[in-house]
Amino acid sequence: MNLHIADYLIIIIYFLFVIGVGFIIKRRIKTSNDFLTSGRNIPLWITSLAFISANLGAQEVLGMVASGAKYGIMTVHFYWVGAIFAMVFLGVFMMPFYYGSRARSVPEFLKLRFDEKTRGLNAISFAVMTIFSSGISLYALAKLLEVILHWDFDVSIWLAASIVMIYTFLGGLTSAVYNEVLQFFLIVLGLSPLVIVALHDAGGWSNIKTLLQPQLTHAWRYMGHAESNPMGINFMSLIFGLGFVMSFGYWCTDFLVVQRAMMAKNMNAAQRTPIIAAIPKMFMPLIVVLPGVIAIALLQPALASKGFSIPSDGHGGLDYTMTLPSLISHYYPTGLLGVGITALIASFMSGMAGNVTAFNSVFTFDIYQSYFIKNKSDRHYLIVGKIVTVAGILLSIITAYIAKSFNNINDFLQLVFSFVNGPLFATFLLGMFWKRTTGHGAFFGLLAGTIAAALTHGLTLAEGKGGWIYPLYEIHSGMGQAFIVASISWIVNFCTTIIVSLFTKPKPDAELKGLVYSLTVKPTYHQDKWYLRVVPLGLILIAITIILNIIFF
Amino acid sequence: MYKKLNNLGFVIGIFFILISLVLIIGGLVSDVLAHRLNFYTGFSFLVFGVLMTFLNRKDDKDLKA
Numbered sequence: 343m344n345l346h347i348a349d350y351l352i353i354i355i356y357f358l359f360v361i362g363v364g365f366i367i368k369r370r371i372k373t374s375n376d377f378l379t380s381g382r383n384i385p386l387w388i389t390s391l392a393f394i395s396a397n398l399g400a401q402e403v404l405g406m407v408a409s410g411a412k413y414g415i416m417t418v419h420f421y422w423v424g425a426i427f428a429m430v431f432l433g434v435f436m437m438p439f440y441y442g443s444r445a446r447s448v449p450e451f452l453k454l455r456f457d458e459k460t461r462g463l464n465a466i467s468f469a470v471m472t473i474f475s476s477g478i479s480l481y482a483l484a485k486l487l488e489v490i491l492h493w494d495f496d497v498s499i500w501l502a503a504s505i506v507m508i509y510t511f512l513g514g515l516t517s518a519v520y521n522e523v524l525q526f527f528l529i530v531l532g533l534s535p536l537v538i539v540a541l542h543d544a545g546g547w548s549n550i551k552t553l554l555q556p557q558l559t560h561a562w563r564y565m566g567h568a569e570s571n572p573m574g575i576n577f578m579s580l581i582f583g584l585g586f587v588m589s590f591g592y593w594c595t596d597f598l599v600v601q602r603a604m605m606a607k608n609m610n611a612a613q614r615t616p617i618i619a620a621i622p623k624m625f626m627p628l629i630v631v632l633p634g635v636i637a638i639a640l641l642q643p644a645l646a647s648k649g650f651s652i653p654s655d656g657h658g659g660l661d662y663t664m665t666l667p668s669l670i671s672h673y674y675p676t677g678l679l680g681v682g683i684t685a686l687i688a689s690f691m692s693g694m695a696g697n698v699t700a701f702n703s704v705f706t707f708d709i710y711q712s713y714f715i716k717n718k719s720d721r722h723y724l725i726v727g728k729i730v731t732v733a734g735i736l737l738s739i740i741t742a743y744i745a746k747s748f749n750n751i752n753d754f755l756q757l758v759f760s761f762v763n764g765p766l767f768a769t770f771l772l773g774m775f776w777k778r779t780t781g782h783g784a785f786f787g788l789l790a791g792t793i794a795a796a797l798t799h800g801l802t803l804a805e806g807k808g809g810w811i812y813p814l815y816e817i818h819s820g821m822g823q824a825f826i827v828a829s830i831s832w833i834v835n836f837c838t839t840i841i842v843s844l845f846t847k848p849k850p851d852a853e854l855k856g857l858v859y860s861l862t863v864k865p866t867y868h869q870d871k872w873y874l875r876v877v878p879l880g881l882i883l884i885a886i887t888i889i890l891n892i893i894f895f
Numbered sequence: 896m897y898k899k900l901n902n903l904g905f906v907i908g909i910f911f912i913l914i915s916l917v918l919i920i921g922g923l924v925s926d927v928l929a930h931r932l933n934f935y936t937g938f939s940f941l942v943f944g945v946l947m948t949f950l951n952r953k954d955d956k957d958l959k960a
Binding site (some may be wrong): 346348351352355356359362363366388520523524527528531535539674675676677678680681 | 910
């Protein structure tokens with residue numbers, strides 16, 4: 343693929359804008375809170391779009407298109423079984439605790455609800471996870487630039503990481519969030535023409551359904567048995583593993599996304615952030631799943647005349663990660679090609695900057711300030727936050743090279759999430775809704791859940807991955823393995839937390855006000871119009887999601 | 896003008912207007928860019944950019960402090 347000067351011009355304009363946003367925001371950065379938490383002063387429309395954009399990194403864009411090609415329309419389960427329900431739950435039930443507690447981070451909330459050691463464990467595991475995610479975004483971009491533009495892999499990594507570092511270093515979280523909103527529009531508007539043109543070229547959805555195996559065009563019909571669908575899992579594993587454990591674990595407890603809602607101006611805006619974000623999220627499969635399914639249809643003999651192809655992975659299969667770049671290369675003319683490439687670059691930057699800023703906050707507040715240097719001036723923590731930005735970028739670069747050995751980056755990322763997020767949601771669920779849960783229970787539950795995740799991964803084998811202890815059980819796909827790992831770790835955490843809590847002393851009720859559901863005054867919005875209230879909005883979203891599942895059953 | 900740069904909607908609008916101009920003007924002056932898809936996308940971006948630029952966002956005013 344050769345870029346014209348107009349394509350480069352579009353890429354340069356984008357780089358200038360994201361760096362420019364950093365310079366504009368820099369003037370507002372006076373304190374460590376400005377840099378690391380944005381001072382809770384961001385409008386609802388920005389927090390909502392940033393909420394989904396923080397998740398719109400390489401995992402979402404390249405990874406979901408790859409999964410669409412690999413697993414078919416079943417990939418929509420990440421949205422219509424997982425994300426929407428979890429986002430509504432976060433807005434209605436969990437945001438009052440996060441926002442009302444005035445905690446600056448999720449680990450800090452864990453300290454308030456449980457104790458210091460639970461916070462430490464979560465902060466360290468979260469920091470590791472964000473670096474992994476950031477590194478994968480970086481890897482995805484460098485690989486893309488290497489294949490499409492023939493740029494050197496190492497140069498791409500360092501160049502791209504430098505641009506993210508400039509704007510996050512200058513403007514901290516606010517700069518990252520503002521750029522996330524710009525990136526959101528660029529990704530959605532930049533990839534929409536591709537979906538329209540490719541869908542038209544493939545003869546529309548009805549023709550795709552006739553060309554492909556029915557397993558690839560039905561979301562639920564072939565979920566009865568693990569052997570009868572490409573994901574290799576049945577509907578129970580899907581609903582529990584993805585729909586409950588992984589999705590709720592990610593959307594309700596991952597500080598990367600929760601942080602965007604915590605930046606809102608008031609409680610009502612904080613609760614509505616994930617609910618408003620769920621509206622575009624619901625239709626995101628049109629941009630990130632549908633192209634994958636279209637791509638596989640275009641490879642069928644009946645459409646061979648279209649001349650579309652996806653590169654081989656070198657082992658006789660397809661390199662699914664290259665599905666989206668291949669579509670862009672095939673359909674976009676010079677000019678729009680620059681927009682498409684810029685949209686992909688934006689997806690990488692969005693994911694990486696989101697992770698780096700979340701890493702900054704957690705490392706500075708929950709690790710450095712809690713365990714190393716306490717009671718220093720605010721300026722000291724501002725400087726530390728900036729140094730951690732640079733350190734986070736450098737660690738991401740190292741992680742990018744680790745990610746190089748995996749053929750489907752989405753599987754890899756889901757695996758990392760399942761180690762950390764899977765067990766975590768059990769801790770929150772018990773902590774927020776059962777006042778008897780103790781700090782010891784939460785800590786040992788988290789520990790046992792994470793160990794269970796590692797053991798399960800070590801005893802199961804999927805697509806050549808895992809089984810590092812002994813390949814006791816083989817799973818059809820890496821995605822299915824991630825669901826099972828997450829499910830087992832959640833159950834182990836849940837049971838361990840209950841058992842340990844029953845044998846240890848809980849906090850008195852007075853210390854749990856505002857942190858446990860039964861001891862918290864619920865915010866009421868009866869005086870507001872229905873569209874300003876979280877419950878009616880949430881119910882409407884759930885109803886639409888159910889209808890979408892029925893349509894694509 | 897500088898104050899307007901504090902308005903994120905304005906910044907996003909200007910960005911899309913610039914991209915649309917590259918696609919539309921480029922398509923008019925260069926054969927390489929003269930593709931129907933560039934014009935359609937360019938005009939769509941232009942409409943979106945103008946709307947974002949001139950929509951009054953009350954919330955953003957608070958950010959100027």
